[in-house]
Amino acid sequence: MNNRILLSTPHMSGNERKYIDEAFESNWIAPLGHNVDTFEKQIAEYSNVRGASATVSGTAAIHLALAVLDVKKGDKVFVSSFTFIASASPVLYLGAEPVFIDSEPDTWNMSPEALLKALKEAQASKTLPKAIVVVNLYGQSAQMDELNAIARTFNVPIVEDAAESLGSTYKNKKSGTLGKLGIFSFNGNKIITSSGGGALVSDDEDLLAKATFLSTQAKDEAPYYQHSQLGYNYRMSNILAGIGRAQLEVLDDRVKRRREVFDTYMNHLGELPGVVFMPELTETTSNRWLTTLTIDLRLYTIDPIEIIKRMEASNIETRMLWKPLHLQPLFKQAVFYKNPQYSQSVSESLFKTGLCLPSGTNMTEYDQHRVISELKTILASSRKRKHVFIWNKQLGTRAKLEHKVN
Incomplete structure (x- = not known):
């Protein structure tokens, strides 16, 4: 009668074993395979975007998003302050500097007024950020129309951190699809889970292709292992993608x-x-x-x-x-x-x-x-x-x- 009540636990649909078994039967248990390809396609279709790239975590997806936007050492990235640390850690991975933006009461998310003030000061000092990471807290979308309008004025792309808001909508558009790039998380406590995992989504297929390339150790096209730039081991496994497929069915x-x-x-x-x-x-x-x-x-x-x-x-x-x-x-x-x-x-x-x-x-x-x-x-x-x-x-x-x- 006094069992433990946890904050947010995984909730399996019952269909996960079907796709996991398919991975084992085909012996595709690596970060490649039918489940990964299908999961990416289904995420893109659900979100109504052109493509998706499945990753080992939402944090990895943010890292890749910033990397393909050419964030480098010494650059600045504006980030919502009221969020989990994973929204900002990738800024440090790249040697860049996070600048934090306050919330507003209507959504608890990034304040358009605070963002505008920060961008004006950055423009005056010629230190505009390479990107803006806008977080949708606890499932609630930020005021994306206002934030996008401000960001466009200064020609700074937005990465929409929708780790907590998969399945939410903003003016009939799916959360995660309102910036240049969007990210989802499938961590164990999220609304659906693949045990671990995340995804990067976008209508910019060139950026997605680059992100996928970086997520598989940036292997050049060559008859041997050749690497011309730094990559990461961020590709989702075929087993986890199978769990994700079943979970997406019940989102x-x-x-x-x-x-x-x-x-x-x-x-x-x-x-x-x-x-x-x-x-x-x-x-x-x-x-x-x-x-x-x-x-x-x-x-x-x-x-x-x-x-x-x-x-x-x-x-x-x-x-x-x-x-x-x-x-x-x-x-x-x-x-x-x-x-x-x-x-x-x-x-x-x-x-x-x-x-x-x-x-x-x-x-x-x-x-x-x-x-x-x-x-x-x-x-x-x-x-x-x-x-x-x-x-x-x-x-x-x-x-x-x-x-x-x-």
Whole structure:
């Protein structure tokens, strides 16, 4: 009755063994084979783009995207600050310098205003970035029309980090297809998984061909092993691609289920004082990879760290929102552009007040209500009480009333 409830676990369709067995029966278990070719074709068809290149991870896909955009040592790359470190690590792999851009409240993603400010200053100092990595957090698309318009003005390509947003849409377009290049992740905790893995997608077939070339150690066309440039061992295996094929078949069902999980949380927790769920921008559909919320800490004697500890005591995994990259020790020297509309950093505020709830598509209704009940109990016991003074006309004195904040 008190089983462990994890944040987001793999959910197999039952068809994975079919494609894995095909790989074994054909003896194609290397980073080549029918599953890889088919998986890439199906990803491209699902995303409505011209091509895809399957990789060992989403991080590898970002690395390849930046490499084919000619990011080199000493270059700058603008990156969303409010994200997992994998969005920025490849910048360091290439010897380039990340510049971090703050979030905005409507999507929690990169602020167009902060990006514009950063690009104007970079243009003035003749240090425009080679690329901009825009992240779609927790399944919610960034404001891509505004960001693309700004990026085009300065002729800087966008890499859309859709690691968390496969299956989401922005104005009827698939997430991951709104930049020059897009990337997906099939890590074990994502909405679908190939155990590990990722993919690079684009309408630019020349860039994709170059990325695939680099992902297989950059072997030149020759009757022997010849290498004229640095490559990487980033090609997805035929076995993992088989898992991915089966998972892709149920992607739409997984999105539907994640959204149902979100709706249940919203219906039971949305009316609690100070609890605000991650917004969904007009004309977008989030896959709701993780259900996330913020808590107005002025109303409670508790913060997300303590909530996580108390949930853990009930064998329930919850997690804080991403710690902004400009606050990470690894990037302590990096430049950060705050959203100019707000006195405080939006990403820092989200980090301090935010929480991720268990959101797996294979979570039972009973387990979800365990999460809801436990969180309600914790918040109810942590409501602040404040003293409110009212004027008593009859007595001509102030009478002190104590009540819970409404």
